[in-house]
Amino acid sequence: MPPIDFRLILVTDRSQVSDQSLPVAVQQAVQAGLPAVQLRERDLPTRDLLELARRIHDITKLQGVPLLINDRVDLVLALDLDGVHLRANSLPVSVARRILGERCFVGVSTHSPDEVRRANDDGADYVIVGPVFDTPSKRAYGEPLGLERFAEACCGSSIPVFAIGGITRERISEVRRAGAYGVAMIGGILGRRDIGMATEEMCVALQSPL
Known part of the structure; x- marks a missing residue:
């Protein structure tokens, strides 16, 4: 299994x-300098998603950037992607691992310390935990965890934990102090006018000493 180096x-x-x-x-x-991409476009029909994944993979593979895709183990195989990202209630980690083998990443979205522990027990390579802070894109998943419960989730994990939900450059240090290995972002990068600059800012914040 390749290391989680992003x-x-x-x-x-x-x-x-x-x-x-x-x-x-x-x-x-x-x-x-973006080190990893998770393709999460659930509303797209399979053929459209396949074409979008192919176009993005053409970009990421040239730079050695892992491309993960939500749930679609079949598209990981079809396009030789780097891994799959599962919802807490979707395909079990063990099934994805049996299909993909050890060469691919298997990540899981989690929303509580209990779900984080379950993903660890199931053999996931990493977890994304959130929402940590309030954010429109994650309100469907309930109230934000807050830093205290997020820290509890990190303490119960032996695999890398990525914080998501309301993450800004200023909050990166907060979640890192709480135990985050890294962060996952949507609007903090894609919602910015200068996507390149936003990416650079987040990378610098993640490399800065606490």
Whole structure:
């Protein structure tokens, strides 16, 4: 299994990209140092998602940037992607691992310390935990955890924990002090006018000493 050597994951949402295509936005982020991409466009039909994933993979593989896709183990196989990201209530980690083997990352979205412990027990490679802070894109998942419960989730994990939900450059140090290995972001990058600059700012914040 390759090591988790990235600390920033761009989670895609093409509705937040206002004046260009999602592949162009991803390219700008990758050129600015983005280390990992999670393709999360659940509303797209399979053929459209396949084509979008192919276009983005053409960008990421040139730079050695891992491309993960939500739930679609079949598309990981079809396009030779780097891994799959599962919802807490979707395909079990063990099933995804049996299909993909050890060469691919298997990550899980979690929303509580209990779900984090379950993902650890199930053999996930990393977890994304949130929402830590309030954010419109994550309100469907309930009240934000807050830093105290997020820290509890980190303490119960032996695999890397990525914070998501309301993460800004200023809050990166807060979640890192609470135990985050890294952060996953949507609007903090895609919602910015200068995607490259936003990416650089987040990378610098993640590398800064606490």
